[in-house]
Amino acid sequence: MGINPIEYKPWKKKRGDHKKRFLSISSNVFRTNLKSKAVLGIIIIGLLLTLVIPLLGAVLTPHEKLTKDMAVGVEEDREDDLETFGNFYINGDMNIEGSLSLQGMLTLDGNVFGTGMYTSANGITSETGLNVSGALDINGTAFLDGELTGTGTIYGFGFIEGKGNLSGDWSGEATVFDNITEDIQRIRDDREMDNPDSSPDQKDGQTTNPVDDDGTVPPGSPPPYPPPEYRMNLTGDLGTEGDLLVDGEISINGSFYVNGYLSLRGSVEGTIFFDNHNMLAQYGELTMAGSVMVDGEAGLMGMLQGEGIIIGTGFLNGTGNVSGSLSQEDITNIISMDCGDDDDDTSSEDSLFVEGSLTIEGDVLCAGDIGIDGSLYIDGVCVIMGNVTGSGSLEYKSTEMFHGEVYVMGAFDTNGTVVVDGSLNGAGMIMGTGNINGTGMVHGYFEPDEETYKEDEEIKTRLLEMESENEMSSYYSSQTSGFLRNELVVIFTLLLASIICADLISKDISNNSFVLYFSRSITTRDYISGKFIGAAVTLGLYTFIVPVVVALAIIGTQTGSDYSTSFVVLGLTVAGALITTVYFIPFGLMISSFTKRPSYAGVGIFMSFFVLIIISEIFRMFDKRWMLANPASILDFTYQLLFDRALPSQITGSMVAGILLTFLAIPLAILYINIHRKGVGR
Amino acid sequence: MNGPIIWARDLSRWYGEVIGLNQFNVDIEPGITGIVGPNGSGKSTFFKTLTGLIRPSVGQIRMFGQDPWNNTALMRDFGFCPDFDNLSNEQTPRDFLTFVGGLHGKGGEELAKRVDEVLDIVGMGDAADRKIGGFSKGMRQRTKIAGAMVHNPKLLLLDEPLSGTDPLGRREIIDLVKKLHRQHGHNIIVSSHVLHEVERLTHQVVVIYKGRAVAVGDISDIRGMIDKHPHNIIVESKEMEELAKRFVEMPFVVSIQFNPDRRSAIVQVQQPDEFFNAFPSLVEELGCEVDKVYSLDDNLESVFRYLVGW
Numbered sequence: 001m002g003i004n005p006i007e008y009k010p011w012k013k014k015r016g017d018h019k020k021r022f023l024s025i026s027s028n029v030f031r032t033n034l035k036s037k038a039v040l041g042i043i044i045i046g047l048l049l050t051l052v053i054p055l056l057g058a059v060l061t062p063h064e065k066l067t068k069d070m071a072v073g074v075e076e077d078r079e080d081d082l083e084t085f086g087n088f089y090i091n092g093d094m095n096i097e098g099s100l101s102l103q104g105m106l107t108l109d110g111n112v113f114g115t116g117m118y119t120s121a122n123g124i125t126s127e128t129g130l131n132v133s134g135a136l137d138i139n140g141t142a143f144l145d146g147e148l149t150g151t152g153t154i155y156g157f158g159f160i161e162g163k164g165n166l167s168g169d170w171s172g173e174a175t176v177f178d179n180i181t182e183d184i185q186r187i188r189d190d191r192e193m194d195n196p197d198s199s200p201d202q203k204d205g206q207t208t209n210p211v212d213d214d215g216t217v218p219p220g221s222p223p224p225y226p227p228p229e230y231r232m233n234l235t236g237d238l239g240t241e242g243d244l245l246v247d248g249e250i251s252i253n254g255s256f257y258v259n260g261y262l263s264l265r266g267s268v269e270g271t272i273f274f275d276n277h278n279m280l281a282q283y284g285e286l287t288m289a290g291s292v293m294v295d296g297e298a299g300l301m302g303m304l305q306g307e308g309i310i311i312g313t314g315f316l317n318g319t320g321n322v323s324g325s326l327s328q329e330d331i332t333n334i335i336s337m338d339c340g341d342d343d344d345d346t347s348s349e350d351s352l353f354v355e356g357s358l359t360i361e362g363d364v365l366c367a368g369d370i371g372i373d374g375s376l377y378i379d380g381v382c383v384i385m386g387n388v389t390g391s392g393s394l395e396y397k398s399t400e401m402f403h404g405e406v407y408v409m410g411a412f413d414t415n416g417t418v419v420v421d422g423s424l425n426g427a428g429m430i431m432g433t434g435n436i437n438g439t440g441m442v443h444g445y446f447e448p449d450e451e452t453y454k455e456d457e458e459i460k461t462r463l464l465e466m467e468s469e470n471e472m473s474s475y476y477s478s479q480t481s482g483f484l485r486n487e488l489v490v491i492f493t494l495l496l497a498s499i500i501c502a503d504l505i506s507k508d509i510s511n512n513s514f515v516l517y518f519s520r521s522i523t524t525r526d527y528i529s530g531k532f533i534g535a536a537v538t539l540g541l542y543t544f545i546v547p548v549v550v551a552l553a554i555i556g557t558q559t560g561s562d563y564s565t566s567f568v569v570l571g572l573t574v575a576g577a578l579i580t581t582v583y584f585i586p587f588g589l590m591i592s593s594f595t596k597r598p599s600y601a602g603v604g605i606f607m608s609f610f611v612l613i614i615i616s617e618i619f620r621m622f623d624k625r626w627m628l629a630n631p632a633s634i635l636d637f638t639y640q641l642l643f644d645r646a647l648p649s650q651i652t653g654s655m656v657a658g659i660l661l662t663f664l665a666i667p668l669a670i671l672y673i674n675i676h677r678k679g680v681g682r
Numbered sequence: 683m684n685g686p687i688i689w690a691r692d693l694s695r696w697y698g699e700v701i702g703l704n705q706f707n708v709d710i711e712p713g714i715t716g717i718v719g720p721n722g723s724g725k726s727t728f729f730k731t732l733t734g735l736i737r738p739s740v741g742q743i744r745m746f747g748q749d750p751w752n753n754t755a756l757m758r759d760f761g762f763c764p765d766f767d768n769l770s771n772e773q774t775p776r777d778f779l780t781f782v783g784g785l786h787g788k789g790g791e792e793l794a795k796r797v798d799e800v801l802d803i804v805g806m807g808d809a810a811d812r813k814i815g816g817f818s819k820g821m822r823q824r825t826k827i828a829g830a831m832v833h834n835p836k837l838l839l840l841d842e843p844l845s846g847t848d849p850l851g852r853r854e855i856i857d858l859v860k861k862l863h864r865q866h867g868h869n870i871i872v873s874s875h876v877l878h879e880v881e882r883l884t885h886q887v888v889v890i891y892k893g894r895a896v897a898v899g900d901i902s903d904i905r906g907m908i909d910k911h912p913h914n915i916i917v918e919s920k921e922m923e924e925l926a927k928r929f930v931e932m933p934f935v936v937s938i939q940f941n942p943d944r945r946s947a948i949v950q951v952q953q954p955d956e957f958f959n960a961f962p963s964l965v966e967e968l969g970c971e972v973d974k975v976y977s978l979d980d981n982l983e984s985v986f987r988y989l990v991g992w
Contacts, residue, residue: 024784035772511768519733519762520785520833521754 021522025530026537029504033538038499043542046492051546054483058553064560066551066569071576072643073482483550484576485639490632493543493580494609500538501588502602504531505675510596514675524675528589528668535585543581547573576639582664583635584609590667593674624650628659685747687712687837687869688732693741694893695727702727704893705741710871714863716880716901717873719890725873726765728890729841732871733762746836758786761830765842765873767822771815775806775825778814779832786833796832803866804828804858820851824858831868838862840872844879856882877901912936913954914978918946921970928964932957948978 033039063070508514517527551573555566584605591608592601609631616630627633628651637656640647647653688710695702703724719725730736731743734750734757743749748756769778776797783793801807804824809817814825823843830838840859844852860883862868874880880887881901889897889904897904919925922945929935934953941947951957954977965972 021785021787024781024787024789027784028781512764512766513768515730515733515735515762515764515766516768516782516829517785518735519757519764520782521757521787522785523754 022526022530022533025517025522025527026534029531029534030537033500033534036499039496039538042492042496042499046489046496046542047546050486050489050492051549054486054546054550055553058550059557063554063558065558065562066554066566068569068572068643068645069482070554071482071484071547071551071569071573072639072645073485484547484573485636486546487632489543489546489580490635493539494584494606494632496539496542497535497584497588498602498605500535501585501592501605503592503598504535505589505592505671506595506598506601509593510598524672527675528671531589532582532585535589536581539585540577540581544574544577547577547580572642576642579638579642580635583660584631586664586667586671587631590671590674593671624648625655627651628655631663634659634663686710687746688871689742689744689747691742693728693731693743694739695731695736696739701893703731703738703741706890706893706895708888708895708898710888711886712869713886714859714870714872714884716884716887717871717890718875718877718880718887719873720875723875723890724893725875725890726841727893729762729764729839729871729873732839733757733760758833759835760837760839761833761835762839763823763826763830763841763843765845767826769814769822769825771813773814774811775801775814775828776810778825779828782829783832788833796834800828800832803831803862805854818848818851820847820854823847823851823855827855827858827862831862831866835868837869837871840870842873842875844874844876852879859883912950912952913957915949915951915954915957916946916974916976916978917949917972918974919970919972920945921968922947924968924970925964925972928968932960946974 508517518524548570551570555563555570558566587608588601588605591604592598594604595601613630613632616626616628616633619626619629627648628637634656637647637651638660639645641653641656647656686709688708690706690708693703693706706724706728717725717728727736731738732745732750734753737751745756746759750756773781779797779800780793783789783797788796798807798810801810804827806821806824806828809821814822817825823846827838827840827843830840843855843859847855856879859870859872863870872880872883885901887897887899887901887904888895917925922940926938926940926947929938929949932951934951934956936950936952938950939948949957961975
């Protein structure tokens with residue numbers, strides 16, 4: 001054979017660093033993506049839509065430091081509600097952290113624990129008992145053969161029947177009642193047998209017990225009936241939405257809550273809490289043939305009407321719709337109120353004057369003025385069409401932030417202290433020399449009267465102080481999800497990942513580029529690493545920049561000196577941004593390796609996520625753990641874990657970590673196998 | 683270097699029920715070696731096996747004494763130019779070569795210098811920064827060859843580098859391959875299904891047919907083997923019968939078969955070279971006009987048939 005001489009001249013230097021081979025693939029992917037108009041367009045649009053506003057907010061809004069709330073939002077109450085229209089049979093215990101609304105029957109052999117609320121239209125049956133730490137709302141009948149214990153509140157339209165006992169802080173002593181309804185009926189029957197002439201006529205639902213014309217009996221008057229044989233002793237609270245007929249004597253050391261028809265033949269000692277949300281007299285009528293001793297609080301939400309005697313150290317006067325609770329037993333005249341004679345008129349133009357102390361747990365609607373010489377505590381929605389004047393203090397304390405509101409259409413004149421933990425809204429004037437303190441928000445147009453009050457500048461200053469006392473400024477408080485958990489960012493990330501990953505593998509399959517790679521010193525691992533890093537760097541132009549730049553802007557414009565906290569949050573933000581960046585890529589590469597058409601791959605990636613989200617949303621109604629099928633939720637939970645936030649009940653950190661790793665590892669494994677199998681036919 | 687650079691024994695590769703290589707045996711010495719065979723004969727399978735892209739089903743293969751399967755270290759010693767075109771139209775040759783150099787772990791000035799050098803070697807220096815999308819087939823082939831040699835390998839594997847090129851492009855690539863061996867010292871294995879193209883490149887050939895190496899050695903020896911078999915030559919002329927009478931007098935003519943129009947005939951000859959040498963003087967002597975004369979067997983398929991005895 002004719003063989004020519006070989007003068008092979010290899011490179012003098014050592015051959016290339018094989019550990020860096022994949023970087024060539026990465027840089028090629030990155031450069032190619034940067035030349036793609038679609039990728040660049042989405043990155044630019046995404047940055048404009050999701051970066052500019054948070055950036056402006058960071059720069060323009062005063063803030064002391066970068067907080068976790070700014071990054072991932074205010075911690076939410078994730079105790080989701082459960083609602084079912086069927087029956088529930090539970091052999092074990094039931095723990096309610098959220099609320100449980102049940103249209104069917106709940107048959108329970110175990111206990112009910114938790115802090116949430118249980119609502120039932122049909123009732124509840126328990127053979128072993130209920131332990132209620134939250135609220136138990138019974139609109140059906142609750143058959144209790146077991147013991148009912150707990151510290152929560154029981155209310156509703158139904159009855160409690162059965163052989164079980166009531167015990168606990170809120171109920172009567174365990175041995176007092178076998179059956180409330182039966183007990184009451186037995187008391188009534190016994191009284192009719194003992195003293196048939198003194199029994200009230202119940203045919204028309206009204207009592208015939210003699211009382212004064214004004215419906216009241218002077219304090220200290222004795223009960224019209226002799227002491228009953230039977231007593232209802234309640235050391236805690238008792239509430240019912242149904243009717244309650246009591247012929248005997250009721251002694252209450254807790255609160256007594258009735259929203260149905262209450263007919264009292266005997267005297268009542270202790271605290272009575274009478275509620276009627278319906279505001280119609282026939283449903284919320286209190287007919288008193290006996291005395292009502294008010295030594296504690298008398299909360300009146302409905303119509304107060306009757307012929308009984310109200311005695312005690314408190315004082316009730318009026319026929320209007322008065323709601324609230326009266327306290328301060330040493331005040332002679334707790335409340336002086338004239339809200340008009342119209343029973344249905346809850347927006348009377350008459351005024352409410354508080355000379356003593358008045359605590360209102362429910363809502364207040366007053367078209368007239370409110371004068372405060374004592375203290376006025378409001379815990380619900382308060383709408384005041386008139387003026388607020390007086391020298392007393394007004395404390396407004398909503399149970400949940402921003403749910404309770406005070407609207408002042410007239411002037412808001414306070415010489416005392418106004419405490420706002422909810423929000424104070426309106427178009428009236430704020431005047432006076434008092435302070436406004438609290439953690440809530442003040443909205444509306446409040447014009448100081450300069451002629452009358454020269455210290456309005458001071459008030460303005462105090463208003464600003466109140467805002468600055470808040471943990472977050474108004475801008476950040478409105479951003480409940482935080483800049484890291486911006487849903488729009490997730491959508492753009494998903495869109496970008498779909499476009500970037502679509503042709504990374506599929507294009508190599510379609511034009512046989514695997515030969516280009518694998519006929520050189522490139523391993524499958526190098527190939528995947530190169531593609532992965534190239535895609536991640538491209539995606540990071542958006543996913544990494546948005547949160548990190550906002551975080552840096554917040555730190556750069558912070559007014560406080562606590563930079564250590566800010567940098568910790570910045571570090572967590574960087575970690576969150578990195579997770580976001582790499583999260584979608586393995587799945588995208590896997591889908592891309594299934595086809596040789598980039599368009600199919602792009603649609604496939606996007607639709608796969610979309611379908612997973614839909615499946616998750618459908619099945620989470622049956623089991624909350626289906627939320628783990630939602631890639632966006634996984635990302636969200638990961639942020640929660642990263643920032644040490646609580647996860648929804650039924651979902652644990654290990655579940656999230658497991659699914660997250662699965663979501664990353666399985667696509668990579670499938671991708672690896674696919675490249676071996678489809679790539680060059682190895 | 684002592685011994686063959688490529689060594690294969692009983693090499694077989696099956697794709698399901700289709701066989702790509704069938705007990706393929708070969709020793710390839712340094713230099714330029716042509717792998718000749720018709721389409722589907724197993725040339726690309728042989729190259730993929732050589733480059734470690736596929737694993738032999740049976741048998742053994744060695745390149746520089748090493749098994750190429752899953753041997754990334756060995757891949758530094760050869761450069762592969764596949765038969766298909768996977769160049770991006772949006773890239774320039776410089777981009778492509780820089781990327782390929784990066785796949786070999788090269789970078790920086792060293793790579794940039796090497797890229798310029800390689801582009802000059804393949805004659806693409808002037809088009810280094812033009813987009814590949816506007817290139818002719820020949821330019822694309824040269825760019826691919828440049829990609830195979832950017833890391834300066836010992837061995838270049840060129841799979842059908844002349845395929846689809848025009849005559850000018852073909853000549854440029856043939857000259858390039860020769861230059862790569864002569865001036866730059868690369869061993870080269872080049873495949874083609876056109877015998878005379880390979881003949882212009884090298885005398886050292888491996889003839890492959892249906893997955894088997896049917897002839898290995900100098901092309902003149904193979905030619906000799908081919909010449910032992912009768913050749914079919916078509917002759918077209920208005921005086922076909924007169925010509926036929928003289929053909930039968932020639933000792934190397936085996937048979938003459940007239941076509942129905944009797945204006946052309948298939949002449950089967952034992953020594954085609956002598957036939958073609960004698961033919962011009964015969965025509966001149968008879969004073970007849972000859973419309974066409976060509977060998978039916980001047981294609982690889984018939985050569986292979988001869989070689990395998992079919």
